[in-house]
Amino acid sequence: MATPQDPAEQPASAQPTPVAEVVAARLARATLAEPVRTLLQEALDVAERPPTSATGRIRLDSVHVAGYRGIGVRAHLKLTPGDGVNLVVGRNGSGKTSLAEGIETAFTGTNTRWQRADRNRREVWRNLHGAAAPSIEVKLAIGGDSGRSTLTRTWPGDTFEESISELRRPGHGRTSADDAPWARALSDYRPFLSYSDLGEVTSGRPTQLYDTVNIVLGLGYLSAVDSHLQAQESQLNGASKRVRDEVPGLLDALFELPDEDRALRAATALEAKVPNLAELEHLLSALPTADDDRQAELRLVAQLRGPDPGRVADAASRLAAAIGAVERVRTTDAEEARQRADLLAQALAHRARHSGAQACPVCGTDQVLTDEWAARAAEQEAALRREGAAAETARRDLRVAEQELRVLVQEPAQVPPALADMWQAWIACRAIADLGVLVEQAVPAARAVAEASAAASREAAAELAARDERWRPLYERLADWTGRARAVEAGRQQLAWLRKARAWLGGVTTNLKAQRMADFGDDAQRIWEHLRQESNVSLKKVHLKGAERASVRKLVMDVSIDGADASALSVMSQGEQYSLALALFLARANAADSPFGFLVIDDPVQSMDASKVDGLARVLHELGQRRQVVVFTHDSRLQRAFRSQGLGTTFLEVERGESSTVRIRAVSDPVQQALADARALASTQSLPPAARTHVLPGLCRAVLENAFTEAAWVRNYRSGGDEHALQAALTDADRFNKLAALALFGDIGRTADLARELAAVCGGWHAVDIVRQCQDGAHVGGASIPDPHRFVDQVADVAEKVRRRPVAGA
Amino acid sequence: MTPTDVAGTTIDELLRTADLLLAGHLDASAAARHRGASFALRTALEIAIDRTLEAAIPGLSRTTMRAKLLCLRHYTAPETAVRASALWHHVCLGCHYHQYEMGPTHAQVNAWRHEIAAVAGRLAPRSL
Numbered sequence: 060m061a062t063p064q065d066p067a068e069q070p071a072s073a074q075p076t077p078v079a080e081v082v083a084a085r086l087a088r089a090t091l092a093e094p095v096r097t098l099l100q101e102a103l104d105v106a107e108r109p110p111t112s113a114t115g116r117i118r119l120d121s122v123h124v125a126g127y128r129g130i131g132v133r134a135h136l137k138l139t140p141g142d143g144v145n146l147v148v149g150r151n152g153s154g155k156t157s158l159a160e161g162i163e164t165a166f167t168g169t170n171t172r173w174q175r176a177d178r179n180r181r182e183v184w185r186n187l188h189g190a191a192a193p194s195i196e197v198k199l200a201i202g203g204d205s206g207r208s209t210l211t212r213t214w215p216g217d218t219f220e221e222s223i224s225e226l227r228r229p230g231h232g233r234t235s236a237d238d239a240p241w242a243r244a245l246s247d248y249r250p251f252l253s254y255s256d257l258g259e260v261t262s263g264r265p266t267q268l269y270d271t272v273n274i275v276l277g278l279g280y281l282s283a284v285d286s287h288l289q290a291q292e293s294q295l296n297g298a299s300k301r302v303r304d305e306v307p308g309l310l311d312a313l314f315e316l317p318d319e320d321r322a323l324r325a326a327t328a329l330e331a332k333v334p335n336l337a338e339l340e341h342l343l344s345a346l347p348t349a350d351d352d353r354q355a356e357l358r359l360v361a362q363l364r365g366p367d368p369g370r371v372a373d374a375a376s377r378l379a380a381a382i383g384a385v386e387r388v389r390t391t392d393a394e395e396a397r398q399r400a401d402l403l404a405q406a407l408a409h410r411a412r413h414s415g416a417q418a419c420p421v422c423g424t425d426q427v428l429t430d431e432w433a434a435r436a437a438e439q440e441a442a443l444r445r446e447g448a449a450a451e452t453a454r455r456d457l458r459v460a461e462q463e464l465r466v467l468v469q470e471p472a473q474v475p476p477a478l479a480d481m482w483q484a485w486i487a488c489r490a491i492a493d494l495g496v497l498v499e500q501a502v503p504a505a506r507a508v509a510e511a512s513a514a515a516s517r518e519a520a521a522e523l524a525a526r527d528e529r530w531r532p533l534y535e536r537l538a539d540w541t542g543r544a545r546a547v548e549a550g551r552q553q554l555a556w557l558r559k560a561r562a563w564l565g566g567v568t569t570n571l572k573a574q575r576m577a578d579f580g581d582d583a584q585r586i587w588e589h590l591r592q593e594s595n596v597s598l599k600k601v602h603l604k605g606a607e608r609a610s611v612r613k614l615v616m617d618v619s620i621d622g623a624d625a626s627a628l629s630v631m632s633q634g635e636q637y638s639l640a641l642a643l644f645l646a647r648a649n650a651a652d653s654p655f656g657f658l659v660i661d662d663p664v665q666s667m668d669a670s671k672v673d674g675l676a677r678v679l680h681e682l683g684q685r686r687q688v689v690v691f692t693h694d695s696r697l698q699r700a701f702r703s704q705g706l707g708t709t710f711l712e713v714e715r716g717e718s719s720t721v722r723i724r725a726v727s728d729p730v731q732q733a734l735a736d737a738r739a740l741a742s743t744q745s746l747p748p749a750a751r752t753h754v755l756p757g758l759c760r761a762v763l764e765n766a767f768t769e770a771a772w773v774r775n776y777r778s779g780g781d782e783h784a785l786q787a788a789l790t791d792a793d794r795f796n797k798l799a800a801l802a803l804f805g806d807i808g809r810t811a812d813l814a815r816e817l818a819a820v821c822g823g824w825h826a827v828d829i830v831r832q833c834q835d836g837a838h839v840g841g842a843s844i845p846d847p848h849r850f851v852d853q854v855a856d857v858a859e860k861v862r863r864r865p866v867a868g869a
Numbered sequence: 870m871t872p873t874d875v876a877g878t879t880i881d882e883l884l885r886t887a888d889l890l891l892a893g894h895l896d897a898s899a900a901a902r903h904r905g906a907s908f909a910l911r912t913a914l915e916i917a918i919d920r921t922l923e924a925a926i927p928g929l930s931r932t933t934m935r936a937k938l939l940c941l942r943h944y945t946a947p948e949t950a951v952r953a954s955a956l957w958h959h960v961c962l963g964c965h966y967h968q969y970e971m972g973p974t975h976a977q978v979n980a981w982r983h984e985i986a987a988v989a990g991r992l993a994p995r996s997l
Binding site for chain 2: 724732733739746749753837838
């Protein structure tokens with residue numbers, strides 16, 4: 060029963076564009092300096108993207124629940140993962156809420172009902188029949204993915220909070236649901252709504268409402284982008300401030316080094332209105348090498364080393380001893396002694412060759428080379444040889460000792476002027492020819508020069524250290540400061556660019572926020588218009604009051620009652636408040652940056668009156684153009700509202716059997732459903748005759764009843780009739796004829812004209828007979844139906860013609 | 870109208886039919902089986918009421934059900950009449966789709982079935 064839609068019912072705004080894309084597009088169009096653009100681009104890239112960018116839109120493909128709450132054996136809900144409304148109908152306790160909660164639990168590991176429940180009532184979450192281990196499996200269709208993803212949740216123990224989740228996504232492997240790309244969006248764009256959520260919206264604090272709506276506007280991404288820019292800006296500002304603040308301290312330290320020429324120059328450079336960084340850098344580069352005389356002299360003196368007085372004294376005493384030894388052999392001519400010893404040795408050898416000849420072979424005197432002589436001569440030869448050797452040794456030792464002492468006299472490369480005389484005296488020792496004088500003078504000269512040099516060196520080293528101690532840390536401080544000051548100067552341009560970037564972003568944010576808030580407000584307003592129906596409260600404007608971090612921020616809903624301004628929540632009835640909450644929630648579900656292409660709503664109609672239910676059906680249908688809407692309801696009014704207004708939906712029915720066996724099946728439409736049931740009965744052989752005479756006509760009457768009821772609603776909707784009146788009339792139509800009159804004429808009183816109209820609509824009077832047989836058969840008389848199949852076919856024909864009539868008549 | 874209808878259907882037969890439907894031997898939805906059983910049960914109740922009235926004043930069973938239920942108070946124990954009236958209205962709810970109302974549950978129909986057997990039993994001795 061597709062009926063053309065009123066153009067006014069069409070969605071006012073198309074799918075809004077995710078904020079990241081909007082900003083990227085605006086940036087591309089903006090006239091900005093290239094560095095500013097680069098800064099913005101970097102910040103846009105760095106900031107955490109809104110969830111839509113992370114993944115395509117998520118839709119539900121199917122839900123399997125087992126062993127959870129009202130569901131025992133695995134129940135299976137198959138959905139079409141596309142846009143559109145899926146209405147899952149089931150009576151209270153049929154397990155539909157367990158299904159709705161199951162979806163939420165699969166995603167979040169918990170559900171709002173559980174969180175709000177009293178501790179004592181939290182025990183029961185497993186199915187009491189315990190036929191299956193609790194598990195929930197949701198198959199997801201994620202935009203852009205090649206296959207379905209599977210989200211499962213199981214419980215290893217008895218604690219509800221301790222569940223294990225797994226997300227299997229093609230091309231992404233297995234992860235926990237907590238790591239799913241939409242994990243954060245679950246709280247921002249909660250795609251689950253239960254009746255109690257609506258209560259929360261109306262009873263929540265104003266700041267909560269503000270935050271909820273603010274998140275929905277999707278500008279959190281822009282705040283994050285701005286935070287990045289702001290962080291850079293405050294870093295640069297902070298560095299600049301610190302550099303400025305450190306100048307007085309540095310100056311004080313520099314003035315404490317009055318003997319330092321460079322300290323004074325540095326202070327002058329620092330004190331300038333704009334510190335002379337170039338001068339400071341020059342000073343700092345020159346600092347490490349000694350460039351003043353005093354510093355050079357100090358380093359020289361510090362390195363000065365005199366002779367070792369101990370070694371000089373040793374050498375001198377060895378030389379003195381050698382001199383004494385030489386003095387003792389001074390009269391000995393060592394060569395003379397050796398030759399005389401040789402002569403005596405030859406004479407002794409001659410005497411030995413001539414076997415005791417006593418005549419001298421030189422002078423010929425006989426009887427002189429006696430044995431006595433020989434003994435004396437041998438003795439003398441040995442003495443002569445000893446004497447010569449000793450003289451030779453003493454002389455050699457003297458030369459060595461002299462050399463040893465002289466070698467100690469070393470001249471340094473440079474001698475400080477103050478010690479020049481002392482060093483001169485020491486160095487002169489090298490030239491003293493008289494060894495005795497040398498011995499005498501070397502030792503005191505060495506001692507004097509060594510002591511003076513060591514003292515001077517110590518002093519110089521101490522002075523150097525003192526200079527370094529004050530200077531080095533200051534040098535480092537100054538170098539550090541100069542480096543940072545240079546960076547600050549270089550960042551000055553960057554800072555200007557950053558300010559420009561933030562200003563641009565701020566403008567875009569303000570503009571987008573206003574625009575999106577207006578869109579959101581319009582959405583809420585439009586939804587409210589659908590839901591309010593006869594309510595005299597009209598929603599004029601929805602806006603955010605106060606800044607994001609202000610403590611007084613709130614969501615303001617301006618309403619008027621019969622034209623007079625009022626505050627929204629105070630003047631509304633409970634049902635109206637829920638409707639308003641629903642308006643806000645549905646507008647939020649429509650948010651551009653939500654990654655959820657689906658929305659699960661559990662029993663949204665509870666406190667609504669009939670006319671609001673019609674409005675809700677339209678709102679849901681509208682939302683269904685852009686989202687997969689799954690509505691669980693126990694209330695057949697919503698189903699009726701969809702059908703009577705010709706809004707296409709998928710109907711699913713939840714039935715609960717023995718032992719928590721929950722079955723879900725697609726329902727075609729009530730007329731087709733009743734027909735299918737009638738046909739099933741007609742085909743059953745084993746049933747007693749009473750089933751054919753008393754049950755079949757009843758089921759066939761139900762077919763007609765459905766057809767007439769639908770026709771009555773459609774007629775009423777088309778003609779803009781009052782829904783309350785029709786509702787009342789239908790309740791009043793206690794007899795079948797009255798219902799038929801409402802359907803065919805829109806007038807409960809025209810039962811007399813029924814037969815003729817029915818014959819006209821169905822093209823023959825047989826239709827009147829068939830309707831009468833259905834009526835009779837439902838009561839004591841029963842109906843005589845020879846051919847059940849043919850009868851059902853005829854009923855189907857009548858029903859179809861009744862249903863088509865409004866279209867033909869329109 | 871006679872206590873049994875043209876096809877000679879009896880209360881027992883209707884109750885058995887309801888039992889069969891409740892037992893689920895039919896390839897129809899649970900809603901249809903429960904609704905079908907409701908039709909059978911309502912007819913059984915109506916036959917029991919008609920029988921009582923017909924026994925008292927022949928021809929009384931040919932009026933509207935509303936009138937019959939009002940009359941019934943005078944021809945049976947008032948308590949039984951109230952039970953029969955309440956039961957009839959309940960079963961009627963099970964017979965109609967009532968603007969897309971979901972059908973009655975198994976438990977509901979089963980309860981009606983036993984109540985109707987009881988009420989039919991109470992109506993019967995008085996009429997005999």
